[in-house]
Amino acid sequence: MHPRAGRPVPPRRALQAGALPGQVQGLRLTESLLTLNAGSSSIKVALFAAGGEGDALPAARWSGQADGLGAELKARLRVRDAQGRTLHDAALDGDRRSHQGALAALLEWHAQQGGGDRIAAVGHRIVHGGVNFVAPVRIDDAVLAELAAFEPLAPLHQPHNLAGVRAAMKAFDGVPQVACFDTAFHSTQTEVNRRFALPRAFHDAGVRRYGFHGLSYESIVAQFTRLAPELADKRVIVAHLGNGASMCAMAQGRSVATTMSFSPLDGLTMGTRCGHLDAAVVLYLMRSRGMSAEQVEALLFRESGLLGLSGVSSDMRELEASAAPEAAEAIAHFIEQVVQHMGSLAAALRGVDAVIFTGGIGENASALRERILEECDWLGVHVDAAANGAGHARLTTPESPVSAWMLRTDEEAVIARHTVQVISA
Structure with a gap:
């Protein structure tokens, strides 16, 4: 197991009681968390309070989405508050229709608000964690380099995910960056279901079934457990x-x-x-x-x-x-x-x-x-x-x-x- 990966966190346990106490050690309630979720044709950004009460995570203070990214689509940036009211709605033209351009537009919109709470950390959706990353991990240069090696396996996502990390590191200098992996949720599968019918050496080298959309599946498990x-x-x-x-x-x-x-x-x-x-x-x-x-x-x-x-x-x-x-x-x-x-x-x-x-x-x-x-x-x-x-x-x-x-x-x-x-x- 990778030394940075930590012990696997069972998805159900990671989403249940005690995850967010009212005062989290090392965080003040006046601080905020930013999340970045770069998909194949969209980027989502949301701002959360750093602390919360009880089991439920507070609703995002605001959430922004740039969608329709790509040459054939009509790109647009929308930002809404916790009640769903529109705070910003504008077309994205030229370079802003790319993932990096749309992310820059979102970060600029946030900066223009001024006077907000300090960003205590930035959490990132990372599509591919490979064999080693089976739990969320703090990002450093070595982790970033290892994750970049997976770009050929997820070319529509991983490069954009890591571009988001680099942009956030530049925009929020010194702020902790955390990688959350879509593949981690599926680490509970049996070896039978994870193996291809190839010589065993290929499986040991990482040629196996990983599975994706794990963060979405975690969300659904948590919601369905309550519903x-x-x-x-x-x-x-x-x-x-x-x-x-x-x-x-x-x-x-x-x-x-x-x-x-x-x-x-x-x-x-x-x-x-x-x-x-x-x-x-x-x-x-x-x-x-x-x-x-x-x-x-x-x-x-x-x-x-x-x-x-x-x-x-x-x-x-x-x-x-x-x-x-x-x-x-x-x-x-x-x-x-x-x-x-x-x-x-x-x-x-x-x-x-x-x-x-x-x-x-x-x-x-x-x-x-x-x-x-x-x-x-x-x-x-x-x-x-x-x-x-x-x-x-x-x-x-x-x-x-x-x-x-x-x-x-x-x-x-x-x-x-x-x-x-x-x-x-």
Whole structure:
């Protein structure tokens, strides 16, 4: 185990009682925590109080999101207060449409507010922690260098994550920076589920199933424990559906199996990522089509998925609004992949008691949720169309053998809580 990684923190325990006492050692209640969450097409920033009362983490004082980042999308920066009221809303043009540019705009907006509480620490979402980083850790130059080595495994995320770390180090000189890993949640999986059928030496060298979206899954476990404690410890499948999409089978709030594996490329069809692919396709592209490794990487990570299938957009909202038959086919493909993986994960759990939707698509695309649930009727999921359309937490009829739910993930709150734990240790 890496000396900086510490002992693995079981995800359930990390989110329960005692995580945030009213006065945290080394922190004053007048201090704040900043969280940075850089995704494949967005950056989220939130400001939290450094201390809190009881189990629940206080709501963010304000949260900002730059989304639509990338050449084909319309980038915009929005900042809201704890009540959801808009504090800032502006288009991002030119260089500000990049991840680094959008982050700079967010930090500039924060600086312009003036007179705020001192930033005591900055917590970061880091997508890939590799073999060694199985718990949140304070970032130093050696940690940063080791995490940079994982950039080829998560090229849409890791470079942006680490750019956020460097920008925050520069903006908040001397302030502790804490890395919180998407892969850590899945460290509870058995060796059987983490291994590829390759010679053992490759597994020992780190070629294994890691799994991702762990911070989102931690958030859902914590919420579901409060909302439906009678189900939270049973067999649950969570579908994090967004521009990046994955699903996770959980038992007793711990990861058993998940759709992403060695990198965030595997599993479900995504916005621009192909999802599950026969490895021989890569060999064909390189040998018969003369494509370089860089060209194949660009194809699979940036030009495939919903964008490649439709030729219209990687954005599910634009596809649903489009009259193009290719857009409808891309949506149907996405739904079919979710349904097939639902069956696979149910098998991994030897049954299922509840299904939960989250993520940008999972939370907001009610028509798509309904289609998925209707296709899962064989599993014992009986959708309540009215409840689903109204965006209720529970999406199924009272007599449904398997219940389905929609919960809004809060990765930022999980990052903030982990950050407090690390700097207070």
